[in-house]
Amino acid sequence: MLTGRRDLVLILDFGSQYTQLIARRIREASVYCEVYRYDLPIERIREIAPRGVILSGGPSSVYGEGAPHISAELFSIGVPILGICYGMQLLSHLLGGKVERGAEGEYGPALVRATRAAGVFGRFKDGDVLDVWMSHGDKVTGLPPGFSTLGTTDTTPFAAIADDERHIYGLQFHPEVAHTRRGKELLEAFLFDVCGLEPTWTPASFVEASVEAIRKKVGPDASAVCGLSGGVDSSVAAILCHRALGDRLVCIFVDNGLLRKGEAEQVVKMFGDHYHLRLVHVQAQKRFLDALSGVTDPEQKRKTIGRVFIEVFEEEAKKIEDCRFLVQGTLYPDVIESVSAKGPSAVIKSHHNVGGLPERMKLGLVEPLRELFKDEVRAVGATMGIPHHLLWRHPFPGPGLAVRCLGPLTEERLNVLREADAIFEEEIREAGLYDKIWQSFCVLLPVRTVGVMGDERTYDEVIALRAVDSKDGMTADWSRIPHEVLARASARIINEVRGVNRVVYDVSSKPPATIEWE
The missing domain is CATH 3.40.50.620 (HUPs)
Incomplete structure (x- = not known):
C-alpha cells in the first residue's frame, strides 16, 4: 500500500461490522485511508504518519476480559483522533473518564441534540437535532479531564464529546451508516475542518x-x-x-x-x-x-x-x-x-x-x-x-457456468444454459433494467418435468431465472422484475432453447440463500 502519503487517515479496527463502511465514507470524500488492526504498534503508526486517526466501534466492553486496547501514547502523537462507539468508550477509559454498563442499551434510531457547534459538530448549529444510529450497551458516564459535551440524547448525556485543545473527539453513534442522516457532514468536518485534509484521492x-x-x-x-x-x-x-x-x-x-x-x-x-x-x-x-x-x-x-x-x-x-x-x-x-x-x-x-x-x-x-x-x-x-x-457487467463467478449448471457438466447442457442466459440478459436490457439490477443469470436444474409442445409430450429440463438487488453482494434481495418481462423471457427460452420446457423465478433473498445456487 502507498503508506506515508501526505493525506492519509488511519482507521484502527476493533472488530466493528461497520469498519469497511467507515473507510468507504472517507474514500467517498476523496480522502485516502487505510485500515489496520487495533494492535498496530505505535512505532508503525508514527512511521505511517497519518493526518488523522479513527478508532472504530466493536462488540467488546472496555473493562471486559481480553477486550482490545491500545497504548495511551497514541493520544500524544499530535494528530486529530475520532473515536466511534467502542472507540469513544476506549479513549474515555484510557484518558481518565468513566465507562459503565448502561441501565438499558441503545440499539437503532435515536435523536442527538447538538449542544455546542465545534470540531466535528462545527458544521451544525447549536440546538440542531440529528437523526443517528446507535448500537451500544456501555456508555460514558464521566468525562476525561479536558473534555466537554458536543451532543446528548434523552438517555445518553455524553453522545458526542470533544477535547478541543488536543483535537480528540468521541461519538457514541455511528456517523458512517445511512441511518445517521447528516453523518457525511460530520465526517467531512473531521477530515477537512479538523484534520485540514484536501480531497485529493481521485x-x-x-x-x-x-x-x-x-x-x-x-x-x-x-x-x-x-x-x-x-x-x-x-x-x-x-x-x-x-x-x-x-x-x-x-x-x-x-x-x-x-x-x-x-x-x-x-x-x-x-x-x-x-x-x-x-x-x-x-x-x-x-x-x-x-x-x-x-x-x-x-x-x-x-x-x-x-x-x-x-x-x-x-x-x-x-x-x-x-x-x-x-x-x-x-x-x-x-x-x-x-x-x-x-x-x-x-x-x-x-x-x-x-x-x-x-x-x-x-x-x-x-x-x-x-x-x-x-x-x-x-x-x-x-x-x-x-x-x-x-x-458495469453483472458479476460472474470464477468457476463460470459450472456452478450454474447443476448436476453433470456436458457440452450439450452448457450450451442450453448459455443460450437461455443470453435470452434473459437480452430481455432485461431491452426493458432498461440491466443497470438497475445488481446481478442476473440463469441456472440449469438437474430436474426433468413433463410438458406439452404442439401435440407432443416432452420431458425436458428446467431453467431458473435469478436476479438480485444488492450494493456489495454481502446481502441481497430478489429483484421485483415486472411480470411481462419475466413472461417474455420465459416464452423465448422455452420456444428457442431446445431441451427446456419449464422456467421458474427464484424469489429467495441472501441470507438465508446465497446469490449463486452452488
Whole structure:
C-alpha cells in the first residue's frame, strides 16, 4: 500500500461490522485511508504518519476480559483522533473518564441534540437535532479531564464529546451508516475542518501514482503475466499495468468452455484488437470438460477448475521470457478482511483464483487494485476510458457456468444454459433494467418435468431465472422484475432453447440463500 502519503487517515479496527463502511465514507470524500488492526504498534503508526486517526466501534466492553486496547501514547502523537462507539468508550477509559454498563442499551434510531457547534459538530448549529444510529450497551458516564459535551440524547448525556485543545473527539453513534442522516457532514468536518485534509484521492491521481509505482516495482527489463478473465477487476488491472509496462505485460486468457455466450470472442476483440494488449488466448475447453466429467459436487467443481486453471496458466507463463511478476486483481475488502480484528470470515464457498501461483512459480506480486473498493475500481476504469458496458457487467463467478449448471457438466447442457442466459440478459436490457439490477443469470436444474409442445409430450429440463438487488453482494434481495418481462423471457427460452420446457423465478433473498445456487 502507498503508506506515508501526505493525506492519509488511519482507521484502527476493533472488530466493528461497520469498519469497511467507515473507510468507504472517507474514500467517498476523496480522502485516502487505510485500515489496520487495533494492535498496530505505535512505532508503525508514527512511521505511517497519518493526518488523522479513527478508532472504530466493536462488540467488546472496555473493562471486559481480553477486550482490545491500545497504548495511551497514541493520544500524544499530535494528530486529530475520532473515536466511534467502542472507540469513544476506549479513549474515555484510557484518558481518565468513566465507562459503565448502561441501565438499558441503545440499539437503532435515536435523536442527538447538538449542544455546542465545534470540531466535528462545527458544521451544525447549536440546538440542531440529528437523526443517528446507535448500537451500544456501555456508555460514558464521566468525562476525561479536558473534555466537554458536543451532543446528548434523552438517555445518553455524553453522545458526542470533544477535547478541543488536543483535537480528540468521541461519538457514541455511528456517523458512517445511512441511518445517521447528516453523518457525511460530520465526517467531512473531521477530515477537512479538523484534520485540514484536501480531497485529493481521485481516480486520475490513483492512475498516475499507480503507473509510476508499477514501473518502479517491475523495473526496466522484467516482464509480468496477468490472468485475464474479462471481468471488471482483471480488466482494469490489465489495462493499468499495460499503461505502465506496454508489451512487457502478457495477458493469458484461458477459455475454459464455461463462459457466457460470445464472451471469448468479446475478450479477444476488446483486449487484443482494441487495446492491443499482448494477449495469449488458450483454448482449453476440452481439457476442463474432461477433468469435470462426472463431477457434480459444487465444491469439487471449484477445486477441479482451480487446479486445471493453475496447470494451464503455469504452462503458458513458463513460455514468457524474463517473466518475474504476477498481476493479481486483489481488492481492498480482501486486504481489510486479512487484517480484521474479527479474523477472516467463515468460508461459505471456495473460490478459484491465481492465489496459488506465486509460491509455485516464484513470481513477485503486482496488485495494482489492492487499495480500491469495487466502486473505485470502476471509477478508475472509466478514467482510463474502459467502456461502460464492460465496467458495469453483472458479476460472474470464477468457476463460470459450472456452478450454474447443476448436476453433470456436458457440452450439450452448457450450451442450453448459455443460450437461455443470453435470452434473459437480452430481455432485461431491452426493458432498461440491466443497470438497475445488481446481478442476473440463469441456472440449469438437474430436474426433468413433463410438458406439452404442439401435440407432443416432452420431458425436458428446467431453467431458473435469478436476479438480485444488492450494493456489495454481502446481502441481497430478489429483484421485483415486472411480470411481462419475466413472461417474455420465459416464452423465448422455452420456444428457442431446445431441451427446456419449464422456467421458474427464484424469489429467495441472501441470507438465508446465497446469490449463486452452488
